[in-house]
Amino acid sequence: MRRAVALVAGLALAGSAQAAQKLGEAQAQRSPEQVYSAVCGYCHGKNVGPVIRGRGLPAEAVEYQVRHGQNAMPAFRPTEITPAELKALAAWIQTSAADPKEHGQ
Incomplete structure (x- = not known):
């Protein structure tokens, strides 16, 4: 159970980091x-x-x-x-x- 929670948390963090990177890339277009x-x-x-x-x-x-x-x-x-x-x-x-x-x- 702990491994599953850690895996889900890790995937959520990775997804939010990718979203933040895409946001930064979009803003850098100016x-x-x-x-x-x-x-x-x-x-x-x-x-x-x-x-x-x-x-x-x-x-x-x-x-x-x-x-x-x-x-x-x-x-x-x-x-x-x-x-x-x-x-x-x-x-x-x-x-x-x-x-x-x-x-x-």
């Missing part, structure tokens, strides 16, 4: 531009937060800031920006050109 527009652009470039595009900010610093926040910037959880999205976003911000439509601090 491009850096889509993530920036949906999440970052709300403040950055609109006189709320500093302009971050075109500044050559190190990708590692962007990743840290996004996950930990600072001052008025909130931290974003992996459920809001997946690890894969964050890595791509940070690299994109590091190499992005300034957008003349953005303005701010």
Whole structure:
């Protein structure tokens, strides 16, 4: 009986891990531009937060800031920006050109 319960529990855990992986893969489909527009652009470039595009900010610093926040910037959880999205976003911000439509601090 214990073996059967352990087997069922193991299968349930494996199934939930696969479901979580598929969810993460589905969320990782957003491009850096889509993530920036949906999440970052709300403040950055609109006189709320500093302009971050075109500044050559190190990708590692962007990743840290996004996950930990600072001052008025909130931290974003992996459920809001997946690890894969964050890595791509940070690299994109590091190499992005300034957008003349953005303005701010």
